[in-house]
Amino acid sequence: MHPDGKQQLATIFGTPIMKVESGLQLLKEEIDYIENIPTKDKLKDDNVAISRSVFLLDNDKKLTVIKDRMNKNVIDYINKTLCVENKFKMTNSWMARTKKEHHSHDHKNAIVSVVYYVKADDATITFQSPNNWVTKAFNFDLNIYEYNDYNSLSMEYKVKTGDFMIFPGWLTHKATNNSDSIKTIIGANYFIKGEVGSDWNTTSLKL
Numbered sequence: 001m002h003p004d005g006k007q008q009l010a011t012i013f014g015t016p017i018m019k020v021e022s023g024l025q026l027l028k029e030e031i032d033y034i035e036n037i038p039t040k041d042k043l044k045d046d047n048v049a050i051s052r053s054v055f056l057l058d059n060d061k062k063l064t065v066i067k068d069r070m071n072k073n074v075i076d077y078i079n080k081t082l083c084v085e086n087k088f089k090m091t092n093s094w095m096a097r098t099k100k101e102h103h104s105h106d107h108k109n110a111i112v113s114v115v116y117y118v119k120a121d122d123a124t125i126t127f128q129s130p131n132n133w134v135t136k137a138f139n140f141d142l143n144i145y146e147y148n149d150y151n152s153l154s155m156e157y158k159v160k161t162g163d164f165m166i167f168p169g170w171l172t173h174k175a176t177n178n179s180d181s182i183k184t185i186i187g188a189n190y191f192i193k194g195e196v197g198s199d200w201n202t203t204s205l206k207l
């Protein structure tokens with residue numbers, strides 16, 4: 001035993017984020033098909049063009065492989081972090097194309113969200129938090145000498161074609177496309193379903 005005791009550091013009450021690198025590689029024809037899905041707005045330099053359908057993966061059977069893989073990744077994420085028997089289901093799903101930046105936002109009405117990178121040559125997703133574990137309780141102006149998972153207020157992930165990112169819907173994030181080619185993603189939100197709670201606890205909720 002070390003004379004000063006044995007240190008054990010763990011992340012508790014942390015926010016889990018899961019990246020699945022190269023989780024699904026589509027054929028060129030499949031990527032072309034997704035890139036041509038009709039959008040609400042025409043794509044410009046400074047906007048995000050989102051598919052007209054926001055139930056894209058429920059309605060388009062050609063995209064079943066993506067839906068199935070998203071469901072699998074979300075179940076893995078929930079099983080590894082929440083460890084609950086409750087079921088979750090995909091609610092909204094959409095395609096989004098960006099030339100440069102997708103501004104800071106969160107996904108309302110979602111418990112878990114997924115992004116699948118259909119085509120991303122050089123992109124990042126940055127998760128943001130207003131506070132770390134100290135500033136949550138007291139708004140110190142700290143002199144941080146090294147940033148890590150515990151003290152940082154933002155965390156950037158590099159992402160590329162074929163990757164998945166899974167994260168809580170409430171978590172603020174922004175996305176940047178660093179390449180000259182258009183970035184295309186499919187996003188989806190998940191919500192809890194079935195019976196949550198119990199009559200015994202007077203918490204029964206049927207969703």
Ligand SMILES: [Fe+2]
Nearest residue numbers: 105106107173
């Ligand atoms: Fe988003």
